[in-house]
Amino acid sequence: MTFDQMMLLLPLIIVTATPVITMLMVAVKRSHAVSCILTASGLLLALLSLLIVVRYPLQEVTPLLQVDNFNIFCTALILLAALAVTLFSYPYLCNLEDHQDEFYLLIAIATLGALVMVSSTHFITAFLGMETLSVCLYGMIAYPLHREATAQYPMEASIKYLVLSAVSSGFVLFGVALLYAQTGTLHFNDISVGITQGIADGPGSEYFVVASLLIITGFAFKLSLVPFHLWTPDVYEGAPLPATAFLATVGKVAMAALMMRFLSVSGVLDSPAIINVLTVIGVLSILGGNLLALLQANLKRLLSYSSIAHMGYLLIALMTIDSAITGDGSLGGEAVSFYLTAYVIMSLGAFGVMMVVSDSAHERDHIGHYQGLFWRDPWLAVIFTAMLLSLAGIPLTVGFIGKFYIFSVGVETAQWGPLAAMVIGSGIGLFYYLRIVYRMITPLDYDDPLPVAGIRDVISHGILLVLLVALVVLGVVPGGLMLLLESVVQSL
Amino acid sequence: MIVIWLILILFVGGALAWASEALDSRLPRVTALIAMVFSLILVVMLCLDNSPDPLSPGGQWLILEKWSWIARFDIFMQVGVDGLSLLMLALTVFLGLIATGAAWHEITERPGFFYFNLLWTLAGVVGVFTALDLFLFFFFWEVMLIPMYLIIAIWGHENRAYAAMKFFVFTQVSGLILLVAILCLAYFHFVQFGRFSFDYFELQNVVLEGRFQMLVMLGFFIGFATKLPAFPLHSWLPDAHSQAPTAGSVLLAGVLLKTGAYGLIRFAVPLFPEAAADFAPVAMTIAVIGILYCAKLAFAQTDIKRLIAYTSVSHMGFVLLGVYAWNIYGLQGALMTMLAHGLTSSALFMLAGGLQHRYHTRDMGRMSGLWAKLPLMSAMALFFSIASLGMPGLGNFIGEFLSLLGAFQVNQVATIFAALGLIFASVYSLWVIQRVFHGPYHTPHGGSEPARDLQEPADLSRVELVCYGAMAIGLVWMGMYPQTFLAMAEPTMTFLLESFGEVLP
Numbered sequence: 002m003t004f005d006q007m008m009l010l011l012p013l014i015i016v017t018a019t020p021v022i023t024m025l026m027v028a029v030k031r032s033h034a035v036s037c038i039l040t041a042s043g044l045l046l047a048l049l050s051l052l053i054v055v056r057y058p059l060q061e062v063t064p065l066l067q068v069d070n071f072n073i074f075c076t077a078l079i080l081l082a083a084l085a086v087t088l089f090s091y092p093y094l095c096n097l098e099d100h101q102d103e104f105y106l107l108i109a110i111a112t113l114g115a116l117v118m119v120s121s122t123h124f125i126t127a128f129l130g131m132e133t134l135s136v137c138l139y140g141m142i143a144y145p146l147h148r149e150a151t152a153q154y155p156m157e158a159s160i161k162y163l164v165l166s167a168v169s170s171g172f173v174l175f176g177v178a179l180l181y182a183q184t185g186t187l188h189f190n191d192i193s194v195g196i197t198q199g200i201a202d203g204p205g206s207e208y209f210v211v212a213s214l215l216i217i218t219g220f221a222f223k224l225s226l227v228p229f230h231l232w233t234p235d236v237y238e239g240a241p242l243p244a245t246a247f248l249a250t251v252g253k254v255a256m257a258a259l260m261m262r263f264l265s266v267s268g269v270l271d272s273p274a275i276i277n278v279l280t281v282i283g284v285l286s287i288l289g290g291n292l293l294a295l296l297q298a299n300l301k302r303l304l305s306y307s308s309i310a311h312m313g314y315l316l317i318a319l320m321t322i323d324s325a326i327t328g329d330g331s332l333g334g335e336a337v338s339f340y341l342t343a344y345v346i347m348s349l350g351a352f353g354v355m356m357v358v359s360d361s362a363h364e365r366d367h368i369g370h371y372q373g374l375f376w377r378d379p380w381l382a383v384i385f386t387a388m389l390l391s392l393a394g395i396p397l398t399v400g401f402i403g404k405f406y407i408f409s410v411g412v413e414t415a416q417w418g419p420l421a422a423m424v425i426g427s428g429i430g431l432f433y434y435l436r437i438v439y440r441m442i443t444p445l446d447y448d449d450p451l452p453v454a455g456i457r458d459v460i461s462h463g464i465l466l467v468l469l470v471a472l473v474v475l476g477v478v479p480g481g482l483m484l485l486l487e488s489v490v491q492s493l
Numbered sequence: 494m495i496v497i498w499l500i501l502i503l504f505v506g507g508a509l510a511w512a513s514e515a516l517d518s519r520l521p522r523v524t525a526l527i528a529m530v531f532s533l534i535l536v537v538m539l540c541l542d543n544s545p546d547p548l549s550p551g552g553q554w555l556i557l558e559k560w561s562w563i564a565r566f567d568i569f570m571q572v573g574v575d576g577l578s579l580l581m582l583a584l585t586v587f588l589g590l591i592a593t594g595a596a597w598h599e600i601t602e603r604p605g606f607f608y609f610n611l612l613w614t615l616a617g618v619v620g621v622f623t624a625l626d627l628f629l630f631f632f633f634w635e636v637m638l639i640p641m642y643l644i645i646a647i648w649g650h651e652n653r654a655y656a657a658m659k660f661f662v663f664t665q666v667s668g669l670i671l672l673v674a675i676l677c678l679a680y681f682h683f684v685q686f687g688r689f690s691f692d693y694f695e696l697q698n699v700v701l702e703g704r705f706q707m708l709v710m711l712g713f714f715i716g717f718a719t720k721l722p723a724f725p726l727h728s729w730l731p732d733a734h735s736q737a738p739t740a741g742s743v744l745l746a747g748v749l750l751k752t753g754a755y756g757l758i759r760f761a762v763p764l765f766p767e768a769a770a771d772f773a774p775v776a777m778t779i780a781v782i783g784i785l786y787c788a789k790l791a792f793a794q795t796d797i798k799r800l801i802a803y804t805s806v807s808h809m810g811f812v813l814l815g816v817y818a819w820n821i822y823g824l825q826g827a828l829m830t831m832l833a834h835g836l837t838s839s840a841l842f843m844l845a846g847g848l849q850h851r852y853h854t855r856d857m858g859r860m861s862g863l864w865a866k867l868p869l870m871s872a873m874a875l876f877f878s879i880a881s882l883g884m885p886g887l888g889n890f891i892g893e894f895l896s897l898l899g900a901f902q903v904n905q906v907a908t909i910f911a912a913l914g915l916i917f918a919s920v921y922s923l924w925v926i927q928r929v930f931h932g933p934y935h936t937p938h939g940g941s942e943p944a945r946d947l948q949e950p951a952d953l954s955r956v957e958l959v960c961y962g963a964m965a966i967g968l969v970w971m972g973m974y975p976q977t978f979l980a981m982a983e984p985t986m987t988f989l990l991e992s993f994g995e996v997l998p
Contacts, residue, residue, distance in 0.1 A: 335565075376603075390639065395635055395638070395639060395665075396631075396632045396635040396636050397632075397636060401635070405628075405672070405676075408672060408673060408676050409566070409676050409679075409680070411673075412673065412676040412677050412680045413680055413683075420673060423669075424666065424669045424670060424673065425666075427665070427666070427669055428662055428665065428666035428669070431658075431661060431662050431665055431666075432658065432662065435642070435657075435658055435661060436658075438646075439646055439654055439657070439658075442643070442646060442647050478562070478563075479563060480562065480563045480564050480565060483563065483564075483565035483566075484564065484565060487565060
C-alpha cells in the first residue's frame with residue numbers, strides 16, 4: 002500500500018481511531034461530556050480529512066476498497082448524519098441512569114461500518130461493513146436497557162433486529178456463495194464477466210438470477226422494503242430516538258449506496274426477471290408503507306412506515322442505475338444520490354425535533370404530544386412542519402426536488418406502473434403528514450410544558466437551524482448540488 | 494423586474510406581517526394592507542403602460558424575462574406578462590385587497606400568521622399567472638396550496654380538518670399527475686432536441702404522436718380541471734368553501750379557481766392542439782353536465798356557502814365551454830366570465846360570511862326577512878345575486894353571452910343545454926334572496942325578537958361598504974364597457990387562435 006493510498010483511507014483511519022481514543026479516556030475517567038466531544042470531534046476531523054483526500058488521485062485501495070467521488074460523497078453524507086446524531090444524543094442521554102459513554106463508542110464503530118460499506122467493491126468488505134454496522138446497532142437499540150420503565154421495548158426491538166438482520170445476512174452470504182461457486186470471484190466488477198461466461202458454459206442464467214435475488218433479498222431487509230419490512234416499525238419504536246435516527250439515516254444511506262454500487266457494476270439489472278422483482282418490491286413498498294402509516298398514532302412507527310415508502314420511491318431510481326452506465330446522461334444515479342441527501346436532511350430534522358423535546362426518561366413520540374405545538378413552541382413547529390412537508394414532497398423544500406428527480410427518472414425509463422404507485426402513494430402520504438401538521442395547529446386545552454431549551458440544547462437547535470436552511474436552500478436553488486452529483490455519479 | 498418585485502412584495506410583506514404581530518395585534522393587517530396597496534400600484538402601472546413588445550414571440554408580451562435557475566435540467570426562472578396574465582394579475586391583487594378587507598374585523602385570532610398565509614397564497618398565484626417555465630409554474634402551483642390549507646385548517650369552521658384535507662389531497666394528487674405530464678413533455682424535448690426544456694415556447698415545438706399526446710394532454714387537463722373545478726372533480730370545493738373563513742373563500746373562489754382556467758387557456762390547449770381538438774367535444778360535454786348538475790345541486794342546499802360554492806362550479810362550466818370552443822368569442826367569453834365571476838362570487842361569499850359573523854349560522858332555513866334589519870347588506874346581496882344570474886349590464890352577462898356565442902359555432906347541442914344554466918341561475922339566485930331577505934323577520938335563534946343578551950346585528954361597516962362598492966363598480970364597468978378588458982386580452986387571444994387555431998374546429 003502506497004502513501005497515497007494511505008491518505009485516501011484517512012477518514013476510515015480517523016473514524017477507527019476515534020472509538021479507541023474515547024475508550025482509553027473512559028478507562029481513565031468516565032465523563033459523558035468528554036466522550037461526546039471526543040466522538041464528535043473525531044467525526045468532524047474525518048469529515049475535514051475529506052478535503053485532503055480529494056487532492057490525491059482517486060483509485061482502488063487494495064481490491065477491497067474503492068475510493069472515488071461517489072464514495073467521498075457518501076462518506077461526507079454519513080459523517081454529517083453521524084455527527085448530528087452524536088450531538089443530538091448528548092442532551093437526550095443526560096438523564097439516563099446508566100453510563101452514557103458506550104453509546105458514543107457504538108456510534109463511532111457503526112459509522113465505521115457504514116463507511117466501509119460505501120467504499121466496498123468486494124463482497125468481503127461489503128459484508129464486514131454490514132455486520133459492523135448491524136452489531137453496533139443491536140447495542141444502540143437496546144441501550145436504555147437498565148431503565149426499568151423502558152426495559153421491555155428496547156430489548157424486544159434489539160432481539161428482533163438481531164434475529165432478522167442475521168437472517169438477512171444469511172441470505173446475502175448464500176447468494177454470495179452461489180455466485181462465488183460459479184464465477185470464482187467476490188469482486189463486484191468481475192461478477193458481470195463471470196456471469197456472461199457462466200451463462201456461456203455454466204448452469205445457465207437462472208442460476209445467477211437466483212443468486213442475485215438472494216443478495217437483493219438481504220439488501221431489501223436492510224432497506225426495509227416490503228415484504229421484508231416487518232421488523233422496521235417495532236425496531237423504530239423500541240429503540241431510543243438517537244438510535245432510531247441513526248438507523249434511519251446512516252443505516253439507509255450506507256445500504257442504498259452499497260446496493261447502488263452493486264447494481265451498477267455487477268450487471269444483474271440486465272436480467273428482466275430481476276427488474277420485474279424489483280418493480281414489484283418497489284410498488285408494494287410504496288403502497289404498503291403509505292397505507293400502513295395511515296393507521297399509526299406513534300410518530301416513530303409512522304416515520305418507519307413512511308421510510309418504507311421512501312425507500313420504495315428510491316428503488317424506482319435504483320432500478321435504472323444500470324442504464325446509467327450504458328445509456329447517455331441517464332439520471333438514475335443522480336436521482337438516488339439526491340434523494341438520499343434529501344432523505345437524510347428530512348429524517349434528521351423530524352427525528353431531531355422529537356429528540357429535542359424528549360429525553361431518555363420520557364420520549365415524546367405520540368402524535369398527541371405535539372398537539373398545539375404551533376402555539377407552544379412556534380420555532381420547533383415550523384421546523385417540524387417543514388420537514389413533514391418535505392417528506393410529503395411539497396415545493397420550496399428539498400423533498401420536492403428529490404421527488405422531481407425520481408419522477409424524471411421514471412418518465413425517462415417509462416416505468417408507468419411505479420410512477421402511478423408513486424402518485425397514489427404521495428396522495429396517501431399527505432393524509433398522515435398533514436394529520437401531524439393539523440394536530441400541531443390545533444390548540445391544546447391543557448398544559449403540557451415542553452422541556453425548556455437550556456444551554457445544552459443550543460447545539461441541537463443549531464443543528465435544526467442548519468437542517469432547515471439546507472432544506473429550503475436545496476429546495477429553491479438545487480442547481481449546485483445537482484451539478485456536483487452529476488460529476489459524482491460519473492465516477493461509478 | 495416588476496414581476497419579481499410583485500412576488501417579493503407579497504412574500505416579504507407576509508413575513509413582516511407575521512413578525513409584526515409581536516409588537517401589536519393590529520399591525521399585521523396594516524402591514525398586509527400596505528403590501529397589497531403596493532402590489533396594486535405595481536399592477537396599475539403595468540396596466541397603464543400597456544404596450545406589447547413587438548419583438549417578443551407572438552408580439553403579445555409586455556414583459557418577458559429569463560434568468561437561469563437549475564442548469565442541470567435547463568430550468569429557467571422565466572416570467573412573462575401579456576394581456577391575459579395582466580388581467581389575471583389585476584384580479585388577483587384587487588381581490589387580495591378585498592380579502593384583506595374581509596378579514597379586517599373577522600380575524601382576531603393569531604392575525605399575524607393569517608396575513609402571512611394570505612399574502613403567501615397570493616404570491617403563489619401571482620407566480621402561477623406569470624410563470625412561463627413549466628417547472629416554475631408547477632412550483633408556484635404547489636406553493637399556493639400550503640398557506641391555503643393552513644387558512645382553512647386554522648381559521649375555518651366546525652368541520653375544517655376534513656375540508657382542508659380534502660382540498661389539499663385533491664389538488665395535490667391532480668398536481669402530481671400534472672407534474673408527470675410536464676416531465677413527459679420535457680423528456681420528449683430531450684429525445685427530440687437533445688436536452689431537457691421546460692420553456693413554454695420551446696415545448697410548443699415538441700411533436701407527440703396521437704395517442705401519447707392525448708394522454709399527456711389529459712394529465713394537464715386533470716391538473717387544471719380539478720382546480721377549475723370541472724364536473725367529476727369538483728367535490729372538494731363545496732367543503733372547502735363552506736369551512737373556509739370569509740377571506741379564504743374570497744381567495745379560493747375569486748383567484749384560485751381562475752388558475753385552473755388560466756392553465757387551460759395558456760398550456761393545456763396550445764401545447765397539444767391536435768389532442769385538444771379531439772378532446773373538445775368531451776370537455777364541452779363535461780362543461781354542460783357541470784353547469785346543469787351543479788345548478789341543480791345548488792338549488793338543493795340549505796347551507797348558504799355551499800349554495801354559492803355550487804353556483805361557482807356551475808359558472809366555471811361556462812369558462813370550460815368557452816375555452817374548448819376555441820374561437821375569439823369563446824375565449825373572450827371565458828375570460829370575461831373569469832373576471833366577473835371572481836368579483837360576484839367573492840362578494841357573495843363575503844355576504845355569506847357577513848351573515849355568519851352576525852348570526853353564527855349558515856343555514857338559510859333559520860334566516861328570514863333580514864331586509865328589515867340589514868337594508869344595506871340586503872341591497873348588496875340583491876345586486877350581486879342579480880349579477881350572478883347574468884343580468885345584462887353587468888359583467889357576468891357579457892362573459893356568459895360570449896361563451897355561449899362562441900360555443901354555438903362549434904357545438905350547437907351543448908350550447909342549447911348550457912343556456913338552460915342561465916335559467917337555473919336566476920331560479921336559485923332569486924330563491925336565496927327570497928328566503929333570506931324577504932318575508933317576516935325572525936332571528937336564527939327562533940322568536941321574532943332577538944334574545945335580550947344578543948346584540949342587535951349591525952349593518953355593513955365602512956370597510957365592508959368600501960369593498961362591496963369597489964366590486965360593484967368593477968362589475969358595472971365590465972358590463973357597460975367590456976372593451977377595456979377585451980382589448981387588453983385581444984393580442985393574446987388572436988395570437989393563440991392564429992397559432993393553434995387551424996387544427997381546432
